[in-house]
Amino acid sequence: MNEGARDVAYGPHPRQRMDIYVPSGGGNAQKPVVFFIYGGSWANGAKETYSFVGDALSARGFVTVIADYRLVPEVRFPVFIEDGALALRFVRDNIARSGGEPRALHVMGHSAGAYNAMMLTLDQRYLAAVGMRASDIRSTVGLSGPYDFLPFDIDVTKAAFGAARDPARTQPINFARRDAPPIFLATGSEDTTVLPRNSERLAQALKSAGAKSVSLKIYPGLGHAGTATALSRLLQWQAPTLDDVVAFLKAA
Secondary structure (H helix, E strand, C coil): CCCEEEEEECCCCCCCEEEEECCCCCCCCCEEEEEEECCCCCCCCCHHHHHHHHHHHHHCCCEEEEECCCCCCCCCCCHHHHHHHHHHHHHHHHHHHHCEEEEEEEEEEECHHHHHHHHHHHCCHHHHHCCCCHHHEEEEEEECCCCCCCCCCCHHHHHHHCCCCCHHHHCHHHHCCCCCCCEEEEEECCCCCCCCHHHHHHHHHHHHHCCCCEEEEEECCCCCCHHHHCCCHHHHHHCCHHHHHHHHHHHC
């Protein structure tokens, strides 16, 4: 575990805590920041499980934040997105203390976390509610995310979204817009949990809307978990996900 801070509160709830990973050495210059949101069907997950992401990205020069958020069944849509917005506002206001550059905030997520990341990026209501601007997000990375999954026909989506008054407003694809920040979408060709068509359709919707920078990468032979596990030091042989993400972030 590298230097940084653990269990930093961004709200009063026990799940509103974050871990911060900082690059070792590197002088006094402020580093770009990655806010990573893990998946787990909006019902499972813990920031400690994803320490490998914090280690991988901080080793590449990014101050990396991994935050817990409230889960189903305690909450339903849109609370898990609202927690992300609250955490991101805290990061923007405080990350300079950990050597991060608040004007270089990148959002990244895997699976359900990629959904949260894309909603924070594309549906401007969530950032506005915490006093942030859409332009506060420099770029966004979505790994194996669900972005276009109506109707709610499986238990996971029924539990998280079934009570939504307007199902269309739960779908990231419906918020594709011309002024979106640079977006990198990655998935595995063998993902049977969240089908690659989610990433393909969102990429097309963004391009159709006139978004200036949209990248789509489909890794052959990779399954649902692979886009995340390939970030870890021991499993980077699975796919060049880390190199691709880092190259995108540095260019954004």
